[in-house]
Amino acid sequence: MAQNHSFDIVSEINFQEVDNxxxxxxxxxxxxxxLKDSHTEIELNKKEKFLTINTKDEYTRKQSIDILESKFIKRGIxxxxLKFEEPQPAASGRxxxxxVLQSGISKDNAKLIIKMIKDSKLKVNTQIQDEQIRVTAPKIDNLQSVIKLIKDADLDFPVQFTNYK
Known part of the structure; x- marks a missing residue:
């Protein structure tokens, strides 16, 4: 019997690197x-997967985000x-x-990926497992085509491919 090949589509971030x-x-x-007099704070909530930036004004908010993004890039995140919500007024005019730190593939994003794969007419099977998608196929070429399809899709969340067998 022909053996099936598979891989998982995941969306993971290393929270130790985020913390760093x-x-x-x-x-x-x-x-x-x-910026030093802005008393800017950036707090990481690992459990709920989000950051909170609290700063003096719009200028320091934008500068803080630029600095934060450069640190993320250097650490391979x-x-x-990063999904930025609208800035809100805080105490004392701050x-x-x-x-929000997107980790794991949401149900909606999983449905989007599966629809893309189905629409491509590639002979593969997909299955949602928790916050990831397992893709199986008898031919490795079809799996490689799925990876290319997903990479070229320019999704608004990060994806990685793991457990390639």
Whole structure:
């Protein structure tokens, strides 16, 4: 009997690297002459998977995000993992912004990927498993075509391919 080949489509971020990036960003913000008096705070909530930026004004908010993004890039964390919510007013005229860290493939995003694969007419099977998608096929070529399809799709969340068998 022919053996099936498979791989998983996942969306993962390394929270230890996120933590390191946040700490480096806060350190740089506190040292920069134009930002050090802003009392900017960036807090990471690992359990709920989000960051909160609390700063003095719009200028320091934008500068803080630039610094944070540069630290993420240096640590290999995809910027697509960051989903910025609208900035909100905070106490004492400050600005607060929540940044959701997309980790795991949501049900809606999983349906989107599966529809793309089905529409491609490639002879593969897909199955949602928790926050990832298992793709199986008798031919490795079909799996490679699926990987190319997903990579070329320019999704607004990061994806990786694991457990290639």
């Amino acid at each position: 990036a946040v700490n480096q960003a806060v350190k740089e913000i506190r040292q920069r002459y134009d 995809p910027l697509k993992a 600005i607060k912004q929540k940044v």
